[in-house]
Amino acid sequence: MTMTTTLDRTTLDQLARGTHADPFAVLGRHDDGDGPYIRAVLPGAESVEAVDATSGAVVATLEELGDTGVFEGAVRGADPYRLKIRWPGGITQETADPYSFGLLLGELDLHLLGESRHFELASALGANVTSIDGVEGVRFAVWAPNAKRVAVVGDFNSWDRRRHPMRVRFPAGVWELFVPGLKAGERYKFAINGPDGAPLADKADPVAKSAESAPGTASVVAGPQTYSWTDEAWMQARAKKHEPDAPLSFYEVHLGSWLKDGRQVDWNFAIEKLVPYAAQMGFTHIELLPVAEHPFGGSWGYQPLGLFAPTGRYGPPDDFAKFVDAAHAAGVGVVVDWVPAHFPTDPHGLYRFDGTPLYEHADPREGFHTDWNTAIYNFGRREVQNFLIASGLHWLERFHVDGLRVDAVASMLYRDYSRKEGEWVPNHLGGRENLEAIGFLQHFNAVVRERVPGAITIAEESTAWPGVTRSTSEGGLGFHYKWNMGWMHDTLNYMEQNPIYRSYNHDGITFGLVYAFSEKFVLPLSHDEVVHGKGSLINKMPGDTWQKFANLRALYGLMWSHPGKKLLFMGGEIAQWREWNHDGQVDWPSIDDPAHVGVQRLVRDLNRIYAAEPALHRRDCEESGFHWVIGDDRANSVFAFRRLGNEGDPQVLVVANMTPVPRHEYRIGVPVAGRWSEIINTDSGIYGGSNVGNSGAVETAPVESHGEAQSLLLSLPPLAVIALRAG
Incomplete structure (x- = not known):
């Protein structure tokens, strides 16, 4: 010395x-x-x-x-x-x-953190540019209650963990430090020593609002929000756009593989290309596969580690805000997929964050997904619930996102999900239900409804769990909508059958109506159906090329006329032949072929008609809005049903002929006498069909049929769906 x-x-x-x-x-x-x-x-x-x-x-x-x-x-x-x-x-x-500098976090922040009710978590934890005693800099804070020591490291201190050790605030277990002179854009991580004093791998900030692009793993200091929103009118009106009686049609997109066009794919590119395309196609919403920061692009975002940070792959956070604002200006909502079920075990992430299983369960029978090699959040820990709820609110409040589609809900609800006997731990009542996850989902949905009225939450839930969209006050999970995975499975299984065998699988279409109104449903033809060797939608269809296109058009006709909101993954609207590849792009050159253009035009027209016809959406979630006319014509594979709106709304008759045989003079009873206009025909020549139809309209005849005093004599085109409006 x-x-x-x-x-x-x-x-x-x-x-x-x-x-x-x-x-x-x-x-x-x-x-x-x-x-x-x-x-x-x-x-x-x-x-x-x-x-x-x-x-x-x-x-x-x-x-x-x-x-x-x-x-x-x-x-x-x-x-x-x-x-x-x-x-x-x-x-x-x-x-x-x-x-x-003295203590940084105020008593209110510490109280809310201690109570696990700090729903503006990113304003307290993480990296926040601020001024203290007239000195500009960045205040860092991180929850690591079991750590022996925590320091902040970055380019500003040569990543030297000796330089900026932090102060712990008891009993919250939060470490804090103000580093003068730092500005937005600085890379940083937290250098943590576990309970035994041993140093861990440097950790990215769980509450970072920005992160460097993969393969980098550092967090980035985000500046104060500077984007000036212009969507006040949209935000005021969107609650009505999301009601069960509203038309909702989601265009599901993985931005990185939607369109490359020889340019850097970023949010500005999406504003220029994606937003006007979705609006032109008549979709009410763009639904983005997860855009929270994630280390591995091949996970498509479903293994995120930065639940508060839009991925740096597509630009800075304010550019994402600009994208949402532009979509709203075009009359298109934005929903993002959100993943609160599990997280990857990358050493820089949440796994054993402070040297202990902080965010996850210690017991792998509760805390590890063998299917996905990911850790499962400990939903029974209040701080973890707070972290997840604050993340969801961050997307809804900070970025004006209109909804969250919650991924893998089924895996959260059941302790034995994808586990064999002896590989799971029963709840304290001895059952298989994950009571803590149920409580979390109810809490999350209740907070969203209270704090962000007008926003929606959508569950990807693949089981028959009761009450997913029932209110929490009635014991439900409180979601606004649920993906109807049963409809998807049964309908695709039916459509994949050679028409000659469809009469034996007739229930594939009719069975879904048994439970169609048990929840508020979205009908999904999602990315999950066009990956991992499943092939594209059109390649699932049987027959020669003409029949494949006709079957796909009929599938869309059934989907858009069936009760429930609609979701279609990108590429499906142009009948893309190739299976989705996240490293490629939608097969846009195929629209040089009239057959593909025809499918694209059909989807656009289906969206337009779905929105324009009250009978097709106003009572989407009510049994009284649907009436079977013909559900038992197995021999001909014909289905007919009526959709009803409110009193005074014109009824719509939907008829499907799921064989390649045209059926002329097919009589169907209707309750309204007079002219019925053909508003959609998936076999129309403009869609690539054979143009069999009813010349635009049919008059009823006073011939009793199907319990009605008058009826229509129709020509049913092959492998097609037609819809006729009364009046």
Whole structure:
């Protein structure tokens, strides 16, 4: 040592090695009784002085204690002071001392964190650009209650975990530090020593609002929100657009593989290309596969680690806000897929974050998905619930997102999901239900409904769990809508059958109506149906090329006329032949073929008619809005039903002929006499069909049929769906 110090050898050694757990007790300005001194840890510095913050006069010369990187010097008067540091290469840095600032998080923040009710979590934790006592910088805070020590590291300190150790705030278990002089754009992580003092791999910030693009794994300091929203009218009106009686048609998109066009795919590109396309096609919403930051692109976003950060792959957070605003200006809503079920075990992520199973269960029978090699959130831990709910609210409130589609809900609800006997732990009642996850989902949905009225939550839930869209006050999970996976499975299974065998699978179409009104459903033809060797939608269809296109058009005709909201994955609207590849793009050159253009035109017209005809959407979720006319014509594979809106709305008759044989003079009873206009015919020539139909309209005849006093004599085109409106 070159000078006398009041530090004992153990403390000095801990500071030098980066293991001291209470930096504010020894760093900064202190008085040991013989006068004030300043102490700093600055490994590699050539010299350190303290200068008066106002005059710049030197008030202390700090000398290194041996070769420890710890500098100390007696100070004469001035407070506040700044540190003037000379680094190798003639670089001089002048900065306020991080250890000259008092407590950072306020009592309200700590109270809400302690109660696990801090729903604006990103304003308290993470990295926030701020000013303290007139000094600009970044306040860092992270929840790591079992850590022995936490430091913030980044480019600003050469990723040296000795330089910026943080202060812990008990009992919240939150570590905090203000680093003067830092600005938005800085990369950073947290260097954590576990309960045993051993250093962990540097961790990305769980509440980072920005992150560097993969393969980088650092968090990035995000600046204050600067985007000026222009969507007030949309936000005021959107609640009505989301009601069960409204037409909802979702265009599901993986942005990175939608269209490349020889350009960088980013949010500005999406504004230019995707937004007008979705609007032109008549979709009410764009639904994005997860855009939260994720380390592995091949997960499509379904293994996220940055639940508060839009992925850096497509640009900065404000550009994402700009995209949402542009969609709203075009009359299109935005829904994002959100993944609160599980997370990957990358060493820089949430897994054993502070050296303990903090976010996940300790027991792998509860805390690990063998199917996906991911960790399962511990939904019974209040802080974890708070973290997840705050994440969902962040997307809805910060980015004006209109809804969250919650992924893998079934895996959350059941403790034995995809597990064999002996591989799971029953709940405290001895059952298979995950009571903690149920409580979390109910809590989440209740908070969303209270704080973000007008936004919607949608469950991807593949079982018969009762009450997914029932209110929480009635014991339900509280979602607004649920994906109807049963409809998807049964309908696709039916459509894949050769028409000659469809009479034996007639229930594939009719059975779904038994439960169609048990929940508020979305009918999904999603990305899951066109990956992993399942082939594209059109390649699922039987027959020769003409029949494949006719079958696909008929499938869409059934889907858009069936009760329930609609969802179609990109590429399906142009009958893409190829299975989806996340490294490629939609097969846009195929629309040079009239057959593909015809399918695209049909989807556009189905969206338009679905929105324009009240009978097709107003009572989507009510049994009284649907009436079977013919559900038992197995021999001919013909189905007919009526859709009804409110009183005074014209009824719509839908008839499907699922064989390649045209059926002329097919009589169907209807309750309204007079003219019935053909508003859709999937066999129309403009869609690539054979143009069999009813010349645009049919008049009823006073011939009794199907319990009605009058009837229509129709020509049913082959492998097609027609819809006729009364009046």
